[in-house]
Amino acid sequence: MAYSSKVLEHYNNPRNVGSFAKDDADVGTGVVGAPECGDVMKLQLKISDSGVIEDARFKTFGCGSAIASSSYVTELVKGKHIDEAIAIRNTTIVQELNLPPVKIHCSVLAEDAIKAAIADWKKRKGTAADDLKVAEG
Amino acid sequence: MLKLPIYMDNHATTQVDPRVLEAMLPYFSEVFGNAASRNHAFGWAAEEAVEKARTQIAAIIKAKPKEIIITSGATESDNLAIKGVVEFYKEKGNHIVTCVTEHKAVLDSCRALERAGRATVTYLPVDKYGMVDPDDVRKAITDRTVLITIMFANNEIGTIHPIAEIGKIAKEKGVIFHCDAVQAIGKVPVDVDRCGIDLMSLTAHKLYGPKGVGALYVRSKGPRVRLTPIIDGGGHERGMRSGTLNVTGIVGFGAACEIAQREMPEESVRLLELRNRLQAGLFERLEEVYLNGHPTDRLPGNLNLSFAYVEGESLLMGINDVAVSSGSACTSATLEPSYVIRALGIDEELAHSSIRFGIGRFSTAEEVDFVTDRVSREVKRLREMSPLYEMAKEGIDLKAVNWKAN
Numbered sequence: 083m084a085y086s087s088k089v090l091e092h093y094n095n096p097r098n099v100g101s102f103a104k105d106d107a108d109v110g111t112g113v114v115g116a117p118e119c120g121d122v123m124k125l126q127l128k129i130s131d132s133g134v135i136e137d138a139r140f141k142t143f144g145c146g147s148a149i150a151s152s153s154y155v156t157e158l159v160k161g162k163h164i165d166e167a168i169a170i171r172n173t174t175i176v177q178e179l180n181l182p183p184v185k186i187h188c189s190v191l192a193e194d195a196i197k198a199a200i201a202d203w204k205k206r207k208g209t210a211a212d213d214l215k216v217a218e219g
Numbered sequence: 220m221l222k223l224p225i226y227m228d229n230h231a232t233t234q235v236d237p238r239v240l241e242a243m244l245p246y247f248s249e250v251f252g253n254a255a256s257r258n259h260a261f262g263w264a265a266e267e268a269v270e271k272a273r274t275q276i277a278a279i280i281k282a283k284p285k286e287i288i289i290t291s292g293a294t295e296s297d298n299l300a301i302k303g304v305v306e307f308y309k310e311k312g313n314h315i316v317t318c319v320t321e322h323k324a325v326l327d328s329c330r331a332l333e334r335a336g337r338a339t340v341t342y343l344p345v346d347k348y349g350m351v352d353p354d355d356v357r358k359a360i361t362d363r364t365v366l367i368t369i370m371f372a373n374n375e376i377g378t379i380h381p382i383a384e385i386g387k388i389a390k391e392k393g394v395i396f397h398c399d400a401v402q403a404i405g406k407v408p409v410d411v412d413r414c415g416i417d418l419m420s421l422t423a424h425k426l427y428g429p430k431g432v433g434a435l436y437v438r439s440k441g442p443r444v445r446l447t448p449i450i451d452g453g454g455h456e457r458g459m460r461s462g463t464l465n466v467t468g469i470v471g472f473g474a475a476c477e478i479a480q481r482e483m484p485e486e487s488v489r490l491l492e493l494r495n496r497l498q499a500g501l502f503e504r505l506e507e508v509y510l511n512g513h514p515t516d517r518l519p520g521n522l523n524l525s526f527a528y529v530e531g532e533s534l535l536m537g538i539n540d541v542a543v544s545s546g547s548a549c550t551s552a553t554l555e556p557s558y559v560i561r562a563l564g565i566d567e568e569l570a571h572s573s574i575r576f577g578i579g580r581f582s583t584a585e586e587v588d589f590v591t592d593r594v595s596r597e598v599k600r601l602r603e604m605s606p607l608y609e610m611a612k613e614g615i616d617l618k619a620v621n622w623k624a625n
Binding site for chain 2: 085090093096099101113114115116117118120121122123124141142143144145146148149194198
């Protein structure tokens with residue numbers, strides 16, 4: 083399979099790889115996927131009290147498209163309010179990275195990672211996370 | 220001088236040996252006759268070339284030339300052997316014994332017969348090295364069993380099955396034994412009599428011959444094996460495989476067999492040295508690398524490793540000037556990781572992390588060193604990016620985590 087130039091670019095120069103301290107109250111951590119499925123994404127968002135995403139980090143076990151999807155997402159969410167970030171759909175990622183149909187699940191995983199990280203932050207902040215749809219199961 | 224990209228995927232196919240190509244060239248032009256033209260010089264010349272090649276092909280498996288039926292390749296040979304036997308011996312029974320790590324050409328032929336209601340099939344498991352237990356074969360045989368089909372050596376993990384023992388059981392029980400020996404021919408000694416093999420699939424392109432030509436060995440005596448053809452036509456190849464012979468390809472196949480047979484003793488030692496060099500180099504530079512397949516009973520050029528915490532396709536992407544293959548789901552059309560690796564009973568994520576290195580005749584020590592360096596650097600880079608590696612380093616038991624799979 084040939085990779086799009088954008089996937090290759092993110093794979094070769096991934097943005098924002100790394101981890102924040104998990105116990106930092108400003109940090110929301112989302113871990114989605116499963117090793118036996120061949121994809122695990124960890125997305126961490128550093129979020130201000132007003133709900134603005136100030137910084138992001140990721141680590142991904144998965145194919146090149148999964149790595150590129152998570153790398154792109156860290157760039158995409160930075161500076162956005164969580165209400166905006168939570169509205170990001172996987173189709174945005176598919177379009178940006180020119181993902182082929184067999185790689186759409188990578189973009190879905192990245193969308194789920196954003197939601198999971200924000201939900202985790204809300205839980206830590208004690209705000210009601212109940213109204214959030216966290217993709218699970 | 221190292222030439223990139225490096226080809227290290229010799230289980231998929233091999234480069235045609237220049238000596239093979241040279242042998243083939245006249246048969247594209249000057250000697251173009253149809254080997255079935257019995258009444259003129261053009262036909263005789265083609266027939267003579269085919270018969271010489273048939274002798275060369277037979278010699279490498281210690282068979283008689285007339286026992287070699289030319290086909291288009293091993294997929295056709297597997298189909299002909301399995302479907303041909305089941306159809307011909309339908310009065311005797313309809314049961315097949317095979318194994319879960321067989322090539323798709325074998326497994327899907329069996330499944331097609333099952334679906335059509337023409338056979339029942341026992342798929343034997345393998346041990347952690349990918350080896351079938353001959354005792355399991357013995358136990359699986361019933362009075363309805365017409366065929367045992369077990370490969371000589373596995374195409375992914377290189378494990379060599381105890382073929383002679385299975386052959387002995389087949390003889391005791393009076394069951395026909397088919398063996399897909401595609402990966403083994405020219406790499407390890409193969410003897411159809413010593414191994415008790417009645418039918419054997421071969422192909423030219425895995426031993427430095429051309430693509431599109433293969434053979435089925437069909438035992439002529441003790442027992443004489445009969446088959447119903449799957450292709451109808453002019454009755455070529457003793458009525459078992461109709462179709463005008465691919466003379467050029469067959470000449471190449473014959474030449475490839477002759478070279479492989481002559482050079483195997485030295486070549487297998489050299490391949491083993493290169494394989495050991497690659498394995499030792501990677502194990503030295505990286506932690507948590509696991510060998511898939513049997514540690515010693517395996518093809519000399521095969522090395523199949525799982526690099527924990529790194530997904531196979533992403534690794535392939537990172538070493539794009541090295542041609543190897545992966546058992547990762549992402550490299551398959553079905554999005555399932557390799558059924559061969561999974562059959563070994565190892566952790567599922569290690570199946571996603573597996574890479575197959577196929578060292579061949581044209582591989583060099585310089586290439587092996589380059590690949591060792593390239594792979595170890597990329598594995599380290601990807602591990603730094605891997606949440607699983609981070610978690611494992613923190614002492615988290617990955618199996619105890621409640622994963623939210625989507």
